[in-house]
Amino acid sequence: MGHHKLRRLRVYGGFLDKLDISFVDGLCCVIGGRGSGKTTVLEFIRHALDRAPKATGPGSKQADERLRGLLAANLGASGCIELEFESQEGLVYNIRRTAHEPPVITDAAGKQLKAEMLGSSVLVDAAIFSHNQIEDIAQNPAAQRELIDRLSSQSLQTLEARMAQTTSLLRENAQRIVQLQVRIAGATRNLVDLSSWESKLAAATVALGGEASPAFKAAADHKALREQEKAALVRAHEAVARLRHSLGEAVPAQIRGLGGLLPDPLFAGPNGKVFADLSRELVRKQTELEVLLSSPLERLGGVERALASASEQLAAAHRPQDAEYAALTARAEQSSARLAARDEAAREVARLGASKLEVVELETALAEARAARTRLRQDFAQTRRDRSDRRAAIAEQVSDRLGGKVRVIVARDAELTPYREFLAGLMRRSGKQYTAPIERLTAALAPDKLGALADREDAAALAASADLNPEFAETLIRALREQPERRFELDVLDLEDVPRIELQVHGEWRSADRLSTGQKSSAILPILLMDSEAPLLIDQPEDNLDNSFISDAVIPQLKAIRGKRQLVLITHNPNLPVLGEAGQVVVLEADGRHSKVIAQGDVEAVKQHIVRLMEGGREAFHQRALRYGE
Missing domain, CATH: 3.40.50.300 (P-loop containing nucleotide triphosphate hydrolases)
Known part of the structure; x- marks a missing residue:
């Protein structure tokens, strides 16, 4: 090329x-x-x-x-x-x-x-450099990093794209975990309420038993059963709708993106036939997948129609049954208060009864989301390591090519400013002095290690690892636990590498920021002139x-x-x-x-x-x- x-x-x-x-x-x-x-x-x-x-x-x-x-x-x-x-x-x-x-x-x-x-x-x-901009590079670690990255733009762009995608997936995963935790908390509260309503239903049934005829008792039992029937159909309809929505929104959108993965200008280039053939194959597979997916979507639509039909049939069957029950209730006015209490309890038991199954389903989904997060975090960390390895290799190549006159050293994960700013924002309203402790913490503990300690609520280990006051460590752990969104941000903090460009002056290596104006140009210009597209x-x-x-x-x-x-x-x-x-x-x-x-x-x-x-x-x-x- x-x-x-x-x-x-x-x-x-x-x-x-x-x-x-x-x-x-x-x-x-x-x-x-x-x-x-x-x-x-x-x-x-x-x-x-x-x-x-x-x-x-x-x-x-x-x-x-x-x-x-x-x-x-x-x-x-x-x-x-x-x-x-x-x-x-x-x-x-x-x-x-x-x-x-x-x-x-x-x-x-x-x-x-x-x-x-x-x-x-x-x-x-x-790569465009104005007058005196070369001297500015010598003072700016971010500019030096960009300079090194330019010497391997294609491979590093691939890694940066992978990191951006993983970061996006981690943020989506964090939102899902938070939503699942909220829903589990709500379903768990429902279980507590369910136990109370089951007790009320049992008591109301016992109280009603001595006053009602066998026919009336049977009608009341049928009324409770009808409430359970309606609740079961509602739950089934919601579950199918969620599944159909998930398949009908998320998956097709990703499939439809296959045909647009390749930019149009590539087709007009000297290798356009390769990309045109690949594009046709992608479009063909996109069509096949859309056809394959249409079948389960149609079947789920059929299930929804069957559920709607069952709901209509059930409503039609319930109308005369409810009317008969209302007539029996009118004839048994002396039992109406107890009957109303029993009916209310039966409705609540039917409504809350789904919480048992819901908690199990939600906890399973939460376990899957956490397992997915573990894999994503590992991929994020590996991509960052690959990026650092690539930069270190470029630095070594530069040093070798420039024959001992200029050398580049890459300090991995050394740009701590985003980490400091994150922790400062977390502790700003704590009422505690945080500048010095944060300096010690960022120097001693990487963001993923802090996140792991927060997950275990291990304030003692945090204090010992970063030489922190135990009270400060507890406050920080508590802040992360109480703000799960902030805790999850730790997983996507990208601590950049910091390159150091040095020039040999009279047998001594000096970093670019300590050089004279002419020496800065002597250190940076030979790197600018190396191979690049x-x-x-x-x-x-x-x-x-x-x-x-x-x-x-x-x-x-x-x-x-x-x-x-x-x-x-x-x-x-x-x-x-x-x-x-x-x-x-x-x-x-x-x-x-x-x-x-x-x-x-x-x-x-x-x-x-x-x-x-x-x-x-x-x-x-x-x-x-x-x-x-x-």
Whole structure:
């Protein structure tokens, strides 16, 4: 499989009106004088691809405002950007975007596609870094993690998708467990009430026995039986309706999703036949499953109709029986109070009698839900381990590839901020000092271990494990037990890995956040230049780097990844296009009101512009050569 590529950028309106740049695979450089719009080209590409920098850090708001200002000033209210992009599968997309509207995407046939595809990082992807953003990466662990993840985007995306699915299933499972527990509590209360009503029924029957004739007693017994008959049909109808609803709503929705698993753009690619054949098979299986499922649904519908018919027949049979019973009751006024008490007790016993079976069914369902939760938690934990293992492997590869100059170390599950915030929210209204205890707890005990202690209500073990005050431990356990929804959130807390990028300086390894500005670029840039499917766009990567580092470290990497990745560099340094053997150099020139492309081609085709803009002119170039003795 190939790699993603930018193919063409066109601009209509604004400072870069009528700009038309063609990109080649390999190294492309954009050069020009100050104010010629080089940075604007990169930001226009970023805007078209909807790759705005993630808002992190104290200056993120100002950076976002600067980007919006740049777009407004250089594109205007009516201008637009058109970007042609080729995916690694060979699919071509045309992206059109104005300054203030979302992007509009069409495929090679002109069919409009969903804008959400830009966020998938599968069909369309690019790594874009503005001026000084490389230095910012050195200060930001989340940005460093994203940098490492980019070196294995496909496998990590699969793991992230699996984690998202498992998280969703765990949350659904938590809701089911809570609902089952509520229903069990209600059914258990009904059992207590049932015992009381059974006692009342027995007492009322005994009291009535001495005053009523055998015929009246038989009629009263039949009345109680009729109540049980009606209750039995209601229970049966509810059970069948629940089953039919479950099969008719949840399962078909999942089956119908089979036909839409594959995105349309894949069918138009060079491997479209593979996906078209697979799509037809999925649709065929979807139809088969829907047909197979229709039979039990039809049968359940028949059961419901039979139950409705039985209810109608029973109601018809009950009407004369109830009328006869009412007549007997009228003739036995002296027994009416006791009879009313017996009838009420009989109705309640019939209504509550289902609770015995309901408790058994609910407890069985709860056991199944808990067993499913155990499996889901194990899958969630294993997926997180797989993700950490993958990152550790990438870190090792990076360290090996960069020859002992730069290394990456991954600290597993080290991002504890979400865990701290969760516990702080739980203890905020407890009236206790919680900051220091939470620090000790998060350092000592993973969320799943805390959850297990909460399930066992083992406050003593919690206090001992995290060096907590026993009263604090008891309060925390109680809070988790009293708020089951919060307890279940522990199972889906994702403690991210924290990578640490280090540079060897005079025989000592120093983490990126402790480096000078130039050293930070020396640590981060070689990682950015490693293999990836996504095009890499950087604004002035040479800033804060000396030319020897560019010649000795950067240029060899540029040559090593030729043919494996597209790079677009905005630069003032001639070493990058010349020694890097750029396949395309775009030369911009501005007159104060507009900027335009005055030349584009390989180094040989535009060398006079490189000498003029980047070397200070041919005379200056020769003078330096003479001074060097060359």
